[in-house]
Amino acid sequence: MPEAFAIIDDKHVPLARVVWVSDLPHFCGNEDCDVEGRYEIRIEGDDSLFASREERDETMNRLGDWLDPR
Numbered sequence: 001m002p003e004a005f006a007i008i009d010d011k012h013v014p015l016a017r018v019v020w021v022s023d024l025p026h027f028c029g030n031e032d033c034d035v036e037g038r039y040e041i042r043i044e045g046d047d048s049l050f051a052s053r054e055e056r057d058e059t060m061n062r063l064g065d066w067l068d069p070r
């Protein structure tokens, strides 16, 4: 059975709640930004999490398996 959750920013997030996954790392140029270089993952309810590259890739893999299990 495919995994139904992905770990994003130390949280177990149900894949069913993921709206989209950023292809490019976050960059806003703001000196106070603490998510520079992390990948935004949009969650239902106008919420966003910021994943490391490894978390982003793993989330994409799990989404692929979950959406199209074989």
Ligand SMILES: [Zn+2]
Pocket (backbone or CB within 6 Å): 026, 027, 028, 029, 030, 033, 034, 035, 036
């Ligand atoms: Zn920023």
